[in-house]
Amino acid sequence: MxxxxxxxxxxxxxxxxxxxxxxxxxxxxxxxxxxxxxxxxxxxxxxxxxxxxxxxxxxxxxxxxxxxxxxxxxxxxxxxxxxxxxxxxxxxxxxxxxxxxxxxxxxxxxxxxxxxxxxxxxxxxxxxxxxxxxxxxxxxxxxxxxxxQAAYPGELFLMVAGALFLALNMAPTEEMILIAYRMSAVQVIALILVSLTVMHAIVYNIGFPGQEAHTRPFAAFVHYTLAGYGLVLLTSLYVLWVFGRTQGHGLAELVDAVVVLSFPGAIGAAAARLLV
Amino acid sequence: MAARRKSAPPAPALLEWAMGGLGLLLVLAALAVIVFEALRAGEPARLEARLIGTRPAGAGWLADVEVRNLGGETAAAVGIEGRLGAETAEATVDYVPAHGKHRVTLAFDADPRAARVSVAGWSEP
Incomplete structure (x- = not known):
């Protein structure tokens, strides 16, 4: 020593x-x-x-x-x-x-x-x-x-890190809540679909190891995109909670805000391989 | 792990130990202050306004007021009011942190040395 x-x-x-x-x-x-x-x-x-x-x-x-x-x-x-x-x-x-x-x-x-x-x-x-x-x-x-060398849990971890990377920069602002207030139910559902689509497109193009995305596209969607988006939603909820943005909100408004923040989160998660 | 042990990792530089030690120290210090604050919190915001000085400004007068929060919770949108005879002046402060203070200036027509200043109210952040 x-x-x-x-x-x-x-x-x-x-x-x-x-x-x-x-x-x-x-x-x-x-x-x-x-x-x-x-x-x-x-x-x-x-x-x-x-x-x-x-x-x-x-x-x-x-x-x-x-x-x-x-x-x-x-x-x-x-x-x-x-x-x-x-x-x-x-x-x-x-x-x-x-x-x-x-x-x-x-x-x-x-x-x-x-x-x-x-x-x-x-x-x-x-x-x-x-x-x-x-x-x-x-x-x-x-x-x-x-x-x-990241195995599957490692990939998911990198997704969470990528989601935080973008979500942390946006969550502190009042706008996350304001955007949620302005959106109708249809727009929120559309944002979920857009998030998933964009996320999958990025994941698919960057290409995760094992070439799973190319041989079994549906499995890749479930394993990476869907699993990743679920984690992104939880990450967004956590970040909103930390910043006290969940207080005094009804469940519906809270979900709206989580979906709004998950949009940048999903892009961050999908691009984690570029960021991390 | 075994695959990564091909070559033994180089020993950390001294600078690295120094920075790492500093990081550990900062984390523990931050946790200590946060835990201390947590134990002290729970006591609601309690605000006091105090006139600390007056000065002439052009045709009128200014009164410097210090607002203190003696409680353990932060107060937002704090309204400060000053009365001098029939004249009133008011100002709003965005935030007065727990155990913190903030300075406010109120404008009057006459010398406000005898003005009564008070906190009109506030909201939770």
């Missing part, structure tokens, strides 16, 4: 470059959220319970992303994924603190609960971006990540 802890200049520099890429990914993904005022307000509007659940649920999700994607090319295996998860959270928190301070959103005299709330939400989003940085910012020069 003492040998591996010795300072190796080349290794440190290589890692610093990976880290810079992680910061880039964090900025790229979380900037829309950092510039959304609802996200600042959620820091003190959300009950602490929701924040705690959000952070705790995010940990295994980030770990999964670190395992399948990550921001460093040399990293393989569970131990590295765990370390990458923590590093990504640090990167997300530093990015959020720096940008929000720059924007004058962080108030020096604010109660600690408010600042921690604001930073926690943004840090998780930033960490997601950091872990996807390898794929987003490496310009294809090196293959980062193990996603090609």
């Amino acid at each position: 003492s040998a591996s802890l010795a300072l190796d200049r080349r290794r440190e520099l290589a890692y610093a470059r990976d880290l810079a890429r992680a910061f880039g990914g964090a900025l790229l993904f979380s900037l829309p959220l950092l510039m959304t005022m609802e996200m600042w307000w959620f820091g003190f509007i959300l009950e602490p319970l929701r924040l705690a659940v959000f952070l705790l649920v995010a940990l295994p999700l980030l770990f999964g992303l670190a395992f399948y994607a990550g921001f460093s090319a040399q990293h393989r295996g569970l131990g590295h994924a765990l370390l990458d998860t923590l590093v990504a959270l640090a990167v997300g928190a530093i990015t959020a603190a720096a940008v929000l301070a720059l924007f004058g959103v962080l108030e020096p005299g604010a109660p600690p609960g408010q600042i921690v709330g604001q930073l926690t939400l943004q840090a998780v989003a930033g960490a997601m971006g950091a872990l996807l940085a390898g794929r987003q910012l490496s310009a294809g020069e090196e293959d980062i990540g193990d996603e090609d």
